[in-house]
Amino acid sequence: MSEQDSFYFAPLQGFTDFVYRRCYHEVFGSIDEYYIPYIAIGPGQKIRNSQYRDVLPENNENVPVVPQILCANVGELKLLADELKLMSYTTINLNLGCPYPMATKRGRGTALLENPDQLKQVLDYLFAEYDFKVSVKFRAGLTDESTIVKQFELLQAYPFEKLIFHPRTAKQLYKGAANRQLFAELAAKSKSPLVYNGDIQSIDDLNEIRQQVPNQSEWMIGRGILNDPFLPTKLKGELHSDEVKLEKLIAFHNEILKNYQVIWTDEGIVIHRMIQFWSYFQQSFMQGRKAYKVAKKARNLDSYQSGIDSFWVNAKLE
Numbered sequence: 001m002s003e004q005d006s007f008y009f010a011p012l013q014g015f016t017d018f019v020y021r022r023c024y025h026e027v028f029g030s031i032d033e034y035y036i037p038y039i040a041i042g043p044g045q046k047i048r049n050s051q052y053r054d055v056l057p058e059n060n061e062n063v064p065v066v067p068q069i070l071c072a073n074v075g076e077l078k079l080l081a082d083e084l085k086l087m088s089y090t091t092i093n094l095n096l097g098c099p100y101p102m103a104t105k106r107g108r109g110t111a112l113l114e115n116p117d118q119l120k121q122v123l124d125y126l127f128a129e130y131d132f133k134v135s136v137k138f139r140a141g142l143t144d145e146s147t148i149v150k151q152f153e154l155l156q157a158y159p160f161e162k163l164i165f166h167p168r169t170a171k172q173l174y175k176g177a178a179n180r181q182l183f184a185e186l187a188a189k190s191k192s193p194l195v196y197n198g199d200i201q202s203i204d205d206l207n208e209i210r211q212q213v214p215n216q217s218e219w220m221i222g223r224g225i226l227n228d229p230f231l232p233t234k235l236k237g238e239l240h241s242d243e244v245k246l247e248k249l250i251a252f253h254n255e256i257l258k259n260y261q262v263i264w265t266d267e268g269i270v271i272h273r274m275i276q277f278w279s280y281f282q283q284s285f286m287q288g289r290k291a292y293k294v295a296k297k298a299r300n301l302d303s304y305q306s307g308i309d310s311f312w313v314n315a316k317l318e
């Protein structure tokens with residue numbers, strides 16, 4: 001890999017919360033920026049407590065994070081951006097890619113990308129009224145990839161710090177292949193650095209994209225890291241023995257569990273979070289499914305802990 005490669009951790013609502021990010025950064029590092037899952041205006045014109053807690057600076061100390069907002073119009077943008085300004089953030093990411101009807105029906109995410117009037121108003125306001133360094137994260141339109149070419153022209157009029165592109169339509173969700181050719185086409189036109197995002201699981205994936213976009217050096221990765229926390233170090237060419245890897249993976253798990261127990265006294269919530277964690281983390285181990293099942297069956301933290309302790313005894317890396 002080139003020395004100049006940058007790796008960004010994708011925002012994954014429900015997975016990469018502040019505990020996960022902080023523990024990941026402590027144990028593995030190797031990430032240039034962690035994108036915080038979006039904050040949005042919820043019931044009562046307020047940000048949900050869980051989202052608010054996730055962006056609070058005291059919960060993100062010493063971790064290079066970028067907050068993300070999901071909004072439909074200038075009114076929502078203002079509420080969210082003011083909140084982040086109050087928290088002294090200097091960088092902000094705008095979500096133009098959320099594919100779920102819950103967001104798009106309200107004009108947010110990919111729906112905002114496809115609404116040139118609203119989008120222009122939002123971007124004009126964001127650049128005129130604030131000093132943030134701004135990036136956007138977007139998809140290839142709602143249903144038809146060909147629409148992105150036009151929307152991309154609109155984006156080109158603004159001085160973004162970077163643009164992050166996941167080349168799938170909202171309709172596809174996560175199905176089908178990410179369109180790397182489409183990424184290459186936009187990369188050739190882009191005035192701001194264009195970050196590649198989508199389905200990076202291995203060195204081969206990176207090399208395949210490089211064949212289409214030889215100078216590509218900025219990468220955002222999500223599920224690939226949830227599956228294999230060592231992926232960024234592997235992509236950087238750093239190697240560790242299996243023994244060291246296992247030690248770090250166990251330490252990572254234990255840190256997360258310990259921190260969740262500090263936040264939630266309700267054991268059911270902690271176990272639920274650990275089930276989410278294992279739903280991807282199981283991929284790091286041969287027979288990792290056993291640990292996932294332990295989490296799913298655990299009735300309390302004692303049974304969770306004893307089941308996972310037994311799993312570690314014979315754990316082998318995938």
Ligand SMILES: Cc1cc2nc3c(=O)[nH]c(=O)nc-3n(C[C@H](O)[C@H](O)[C@H](O)COP(=O)(O)O)c2cc1C
Nearest residue numbers: 010011012013037038137166198199200221222223
């Ligand atoms: C469970 C889940 C939650 C996500 N939450 C967000 C989010 O809050 N903001 C966002 O921009 N993208 C979100 N995404 C999209 C990811 O950031 C990323 O674009 C997508 O997973 C593709 O990258 P990957 O193949 O490397 O995972 C989410 C994806 C998943 C699967």
